[in-house]
Amino acid sequence: MDRVPITPRGYEALKKELTQLVSVERPLVIKAIEEARAHGDLSENAEFEAAKERQAFIEARANELKFKLGNADIIDPDKLPRDRAVFASRVLLANVDTGEEVEYQLVGPDESDIKEGRISVASPLGRAIIGRRPGDEIVLEAPAGKRTYELVEIR
Incomplete structure (x- = not known):
């Protein structure tokens, strides 16, 4: 296992x-x-x-x-690399169209809680963020249409 x-x-x-x-x-x-x-x-x-x-x-x-x-x-978030998004990373995203910023922590499905800013690495957005670096563009095909984010910072 x-x-x-x-x-x-x-x-x-x-x-x-x-x-x-x-x-x-x-x-x-x-x-x-x-x-x-x-x-x-x-x-x-x-x-x-x-x-x-x-x-x-x-x-x-x-x-x-x-x-x-x-x-x-x-996984201790304090011991993670800050150059790319990995499990437990905290990321700051900016919506390219609106400029709105959101912060999420990438967690497992058992921990995810969107209201608390924790999204699952298995979610569409979580999968799109993993491995990305600050400055990278993230395109998400959402039910409401395509959304584009920039990964501003890994905290």
């Missing part, structure tokens, strides 16, 4: 979610199952079915998080 790049912030967020699932959510759902069982006939017990479905979700997500954490390759 290949290692999966992740920022320290993203790694900590996955660890926090796993801890929440295992130490808070799992005990709550076990208690809910026990309480639903106490109501008797399980064949027509909606509370029991809902609790079992929640338990299955929690266990699946916990296993997924353990796998991701076990295969994580933590």
Whole structure:
């Protein structure tokens, strides 16, 4: 299995979610199952079915998080080259047509949050930015039409 790049912030967020699932959510759902069982006939017990479905979700997500954490390759943004855009880089882009500037950090799919300025390296824009250098032009075919950016700076 290949290692999966992740920022320290993203790694900590996955660890926090796993801890929440295992130490808070799992005990709550076990208690809910026990309480639903106490109501008797399980064949027509909606509370029991809902609790079992929640338990299955929690266990699946916990296993997924353990796998991701076990295969994580933590990339420290402070130790990255500044001459080209790579995973975890912070880039400043300028829209060639409007002059509007936006800053993004290139992250993995589990960390992406456009509102926080984190875009996935797997997204169309993320793929277009990777490997580029300051001064390079980036052309993105968007649903609303073609957009052209200049990579102003790698921070």
